[in-house]
Amino acid sequence: MVGVMTYVLSALSLVFHLFLLLPLSSANIIKNGTIGFSWLWQCQCTFSKPFQPEESLIYWQSKALIVAHVYAKGKEEFKYQHQLFKNRTKIFPDQLSSGNFSLVIESLMLKDDKTAFEVIFINSTSDQPEKLCQVTLHVSAPFHEPKIEINQDEKIATCSTKGGYPKPEVTWRSGDLLEGHERTLELHETTITNETDDTYSIRSTVNITGLLKVTCTVYNPTSHQTLSATTDMTPSPPTPVFAVVCFSLSVAAALIILYCINRRCNQTNGKVSENSPPSPEDPTDSNMSGGNVHEGSVSQTGTRAVIFRSTRKSDGSVDSETNNLSTADTDAEQEKQEQSVSVKILDETNTPESDKDK
Template identity: 50%
Template sequence: MKGFIFQRGFLSAFVVVFHLVLPLLASSENTNINRTRGAAALWLCHHNLSEPFQPAESRIYWQGQGDSNIVVHVYNKGQEEFQTQSETFRNRTKIFPDQLPLGNLSLVIEPVKLGDDRTSSEVVFMSSRTEKVCQWTLYVAAPFQVPKIEIDPTKMTATCSTQGGYPKPEITWKSRDTSQASERTLEPHEVQTSVTLEEDGTYNISSRVNFTESVKSVSCHVYNPTSNQTVSATRDTTDPPPPVSSHTEAIVVAVVAIVIAAIIVSLAVWTYVCCRRRNENGSNTPHWRMASRGLLFYLLCAPVMAQKPVSATVGGSVLIPCSLNLSVHPTRLRFYWQEDDSEKVLFFWDKNGTEGPRAEQYRNRCRAFNTEFSSGNVSIRLDNVNMEDDQKTIWVSAALLDKNNRPVKDFRKECKSTLQVVAPYQGPVLTINKATNTVTCTAHGGYPEPQVSWTGLNKSSAAPLNLQEAQTSSEQNPRDKTYTVTSTVSVKDLKSVTCKVRNPRSNESIEETTKIGVEQLGLSSGAVAGIVIAVVVLIAVGAVAAFHKKHPEVFGQRNNQVCCCQYKVAQQEERNDEEADAAERIELEEQG
C-alpha cells in the first residue's frame, strides 16, 4: 500500500514544487543525473520564453542528442503524441502541460531501466524559432548485494562474491597483518577478478586473493561509480564458517511457511468447531462466522496496527502514515505536520493547493500525496533520515473548511508518531590474543548502542556455554553519532567462541565464530609436529614396556637364543684360527 500511495502521489507532488522552484532556475547544459533502477528520474528544465506560449503553434521534442534517433516524448500543437515516441520509453514518461506556458519543460521518466544508462537527451522547442535547451545525460545504477567472503584455509585464498549490481564496480581488497595496526590495500596484480553479465543486465562479481599465515583478516570493498556507494565485508582468515547454500535457505523458508500456514488453518478450524457447537446448543447468532471474520481480520491487520513507533534507517526514507476520518475536496483541506516539543513544521498544505513554509532542517525532505487527500490520507514521506531525527515525536493537525474558509471540523494532534532511527552494524571482527588467551570482538558504524553476547564450546562438551564474564565497552563517534563496540572474553579451555552483536531497535543481529586451536594459542606448526612425534614415541615405548612386563618369558627365551648363537660363532672362529696356524707350520717345514 505504501508503494501504491507513493506512485500515485509522486508526479502530483512535483507539480507543487515546480510552481515554487522552477522560476528560480536557469536552463543548464550537459547536466548529469544519477538514478537507481526502478526509481523516478526528474529532468528539470525551465526555458525563458521570449514570447507568450501558443499551444497550437508550438512543437516540443524531448529527444536524443546529436545523431541519436531516440524520441523520449513529443508535444505537438496542443497535445502529446505517443505514436512517434521510441518504444523503450512507452508508458514511462510524463510532462506537465499546464506548466508549459510558464516555461516548465520538465520531464519525468518512471521507472528508470538499466537500458536508459548513458542516455544523452535535449529539449527542442519549436515555435516562431527553433531552440535547443536543457541537455542532460542519465546514468543508471543498481545496488550490489553485500559481498560474501569465503576462506579456503588449504589453498590460503579468500574469495569475495556479490551480484545484482550495475554498472561494473571497482573492487578493492585490504588485509590486516598480525603485526600491523593499520590495513594494507592490496595492489591490482594481487587481485584476480571475474565479471559476468547476467540476463537482466546486472553483473555477477567474483574476486580472489591469496594470503599468508601472518594475515589476520581480509576485507572486500565493492564501489559503485554511478551511485557512489560502497558495500563491504570483512572476514577473519582463521575461521571461515561454512556458507549456507541457496538450496538450504529455500528449504528453511518453505518449512517456516508450511508451519505458519498450518497454525493459521488450525486456529480457523478450532474457532469454527467451537462456535458451531455453541450454535447447536441454542444460540441463533452465527458466531462462527463472526469469529472467523474476526480471526481473519486479526491475522491480516495485526502487522498494520503496530504503527508506532516508526522505525527508520539512516540515509533511507520512511512513511509516516495518517488517515483521518473525512472525505473532502483538497481545496477545502488545510493541515500541517509539526514536532511535538517545538514549533518546527515538517510539512504544510494550504487549501489553495500550495505548500507553506517549513523548518529549514525539513526542507526538500518531506512529501505528501495530494491525490489521496480526498479520502483523508494525509500521510507524509520523510527522506534522507539522519541521527537528528531520532526520538522525535510528530503529529498532524488538520481543518475542514467551508466555502467561506471557516473551519467546520478540526483534528488536533492526530497520528502522533515517534521516530526511532537505526543504523546497521558492520563486522564483527574477532581478534585472538595468544599471550592472554582472550578473543576480542569489534563492530562499528551502528546505532543505537548494541547488545553483545558470547557463546563458546568446551573441549570436553558439545553443549554451547553462555560466557558471562566479557568486558564490553562502547564509544560514540561525535561526528556521525554511530557506535563502535569492543568486547573481550577469556577462551581458556574452549575450542571455539561466537560473538553476537544485536541492534536492540531493529532486532537485527550479526555474529562471527572462531576456533581456538593449538596454533591460535601460540604453538607453531613445527612445534605441533614435534609434540605429536614425541607422543607417538612415548606411546610405543610404553606399549613395549607393558608387553615385556606381562610376557617376560618371551624376552628371556629370545635372549638365550642370542647368547647361544654368539657362543657358537666364537667357537667356529677359534677353530678357523687353529687350522690356519697348522697350515702355515706345514708350509714352513716343506720349504726347509
Template identity: 50%
Template structure:
C-alpha cells in the same frame, strides 16, 4: 485534420535533424534502475507561451523520441516503443517554462543516453535546450566473503551490479596496526556479464590476516563491504599443513642422501643438476581512474533529506509562479522559529539572514527563480541541523504592490543528519578469572546500535551474544556520540563487534581473538606428537646413512694393515706360512665385505 497530421510528420522528419541553436550546457543526471528520475528543464520564455502554436520534443541526440507535445496536447504516435508508458511531463507548467520530463521506471538500457529538449514557438525557429546525459546504476548487494581453509584464500562475490564495479581488499594482522590495502597483483578478480546486463564479481586473495572486501559503484558512489577473520581452527590447520610439508622435505633429503651414498659406492662423484631460473616479469599496473559525476537534485517538494556532517543538502522546491521579474519575492524559514535562511525581495536583492545560516545558503540564478525553481542548498551541515524542518513562503506583487499568487509554508522538508563512526576498537580484559570484551566507537551521529557475535571454542560455530551497553556520551561541542558495550567472552576463541548507524544504514565491524582461549581440534596435539617422533626418527636414519656411507668410502679406497703385513711376510716365509697368511687375509676381506 489529415493534412494537419501530414504537415506535422513532415516537420518532425525534416526539421528535427537540422542543427538547432543550443542554449544550455550538458549536465549529468544519475538514477537507479527501477526508480524514477526527473530530467529538470526550466526555460525562460521570451514571449507568452501559446499552446496551439508550440511544439516540444524530448529526444536523444540520435533522434530517438521520448515524448512529444504539439498544438496543446501530448502525442504518442512518434514516441519510441522503448519509452512507451514510461514518460510524463507537466502540461500545466509549460507556460511557466517548466519543460521537465519524468522517466519511470529506469532501465539499464537508459544508461549513458544523451537527451535534449527541442522547443519550437510560434513563428520562431526551433532551439535546443536542457542537454543532459543520463547515467543508470543498479544498487549494490552486500558481498559474501568465504574462506577456503585448504588453499588459505578468501573469496569475495556479489551479483546484480551495474555498471562494472571496482573491488579492493584490505588486510589487518593486528587490531593495533592500520589496515593494509592489497595491491593489484595480489588480487585475482573475475567479472562476468549476465544476461540481464548486470555484472557478477568474484575476487580471490591469499589470507594474511583479517580480510575485508570493498565493492564500489562509480555511478551511485555507493560502497559496500564484508569482512572475514582467520580463526584459531584455521591456524591449527595451517600448522598441520606446515608440519606435513616439512616431513615431505625431510623425506626428499633422505632420498637425496641415499643417491649420494649409492654413487659413492660406485666410485662416481655426485653432480647436482642445474636449475634454470626464469626471470620474473613484474609487469606494469595502470592506475585506475575514478569516475567523478555531478549529482543534480530534482526540483520537487520533499519530506526528508539525509545529509552528512560537513557536506551539503539541497532542499528542492518548484512552484507555479507566474510573475514579473520585479515582482518576485520568497524566503526560506526554519519551522517554529523566526530564523530566515534565504530571502529574495521584489528588487532582486537578498534580505537579512539568521546568523547561524550566514555564508551557508546558496540559491539558483535569477532566471531559475523566474521559472519557479526556488530551491536552496545548505552547506557545512552540522549535527545541530538534525530534525530541522524548513519551508518557503513565496509570491509576487501586482502593479499596485499588492501580493498575488502567495504560497505559504510550501515545500516542507526535514533534515536528517548523520556522521560516520570511527572504530570500532575491541579490547579484551580479565578480572577475577572472568574475561570480557569491550567495544568502543566514537565521533558518530545519531546514537548507534551495537551487537555482538562470537566463535565457539569447541565447535567453531558463530553465536549471537548479549552485551551490556553503557550510557552514551555526547560531545558538548559537536553533539556526536561515544558509545561502549561490554560482553562476556568465556569459552570463546574470537568475538566480533557490529556497529550499525540507523540513519546512514551502514554497519562497521571489528574482530578480536581471545588470548588463551583458542580452540584446537581433537586431532591437533596427536598430529604434532606423531610428527615430532617421525621427524626424530627420520633425522636418526639420515645420520646413520651418512655414517655408513663414510665408512664405506674409507674401506673402498684404503687397504687394511693386515694386508700390508701379509704381503711383507710372503717374501721371506715358507710356502706353508704363505698359505696361512693368505688364509688370514682372505678371512679379513670376507669380514670387511660382510661389514659393508
C-alpha cells in the same frame, strides 16, 4: 517557375523539420537514475515572448533521433513516440506556460543508460528552434551485500556479489602480522561476468598468508554506492559463560558415571549373597529320656530348608544325615519327627521294669 518555387519550399520545409529532430549540441550534464525507479528530468525555460500552446512544438528526444515525448499545438502527441518509451513518460501540461518543461521517465531500464537527452522548443513566431536542458542519463543497479569465504587449505579469501550495474571497482584491505595496521592489497584476481539481464556478478580472490583480517570493498561508480565485508581470521577465545557451561557438564557427567558404577557394585554384591549356598548349623543333640534319636536344627533359605538328623546307634556311635527339603516339606517332616519323638517317649514310659532290666 511557380512549380520550381513550390518544390524548393517543400524541400526546405522537410529539411527544417528534420533539423528539429537532430541534436543541436552535446550534453554536458550527467544525471543518475536507478533501475526500476522513476527519473525526473528537470527542465525550466525562460520565454522571450508569451507562451502560446496552440502555436508551439516541444520535442523531448535523444541524440539517436529517438523521440521520448511530443507536445504539438496544445496537446500531447504520441504518434511519433518511440516504442521504447511507450507508457513510460509524463509531462506537466498545466505548467508549460510557466516554462516547466520537465519530463518524468518511469521504470528505468538498463537500456536507458548513457542516453543523451535534450528539449527542442519552437514557437511559430520565432525563426529558429531553441535547444534546452541537455543531459546524459546514467542508470545503475545496486549490488547485493558482498560475502567473504575463507579457504584455509589454499590460504585464499574469496569475495562475491551480484545483481549490480555497471562494472564495479573491487579493492582489498588487510591487517597483517608484521606491520600491524591495515594496508591495500594489490595482488588479487577479480572476475566480472555479464549476466543475461545485463547485470554483473563479481568474484575476487586474494592470498591471506600471514594476515589477521581482510576487508573486501565493492564500489559502484554511477550510484557511488560502497559495500564492504570484513572477516577476522584469528580464532576468538571461548567466553566465560561457555567455559562455565562446559565445566558444569563435565562435573555432571562424572557424578553420573560414579553413581552408575556404585549401583552396579551393589547389585553384584546382592546377587552373590542371594546365590551363595547356605551354611548348615551345627546339629544340637536333644537329650530325650532314654531315647536313641537326636534331632538337629532346621535352617531355611528361600523356599528350601536343610534338616540335620542324628541317630545314636546301639553301639553308641552317631549316624547323621542332611536332607534338603522345601519349606512345606520341612514343616511336615518336622511335625512328623515331633510325633515320632513323642511316641518313643511314651513307649519308654510304659515299658515295664522287667523289660528295662533286660
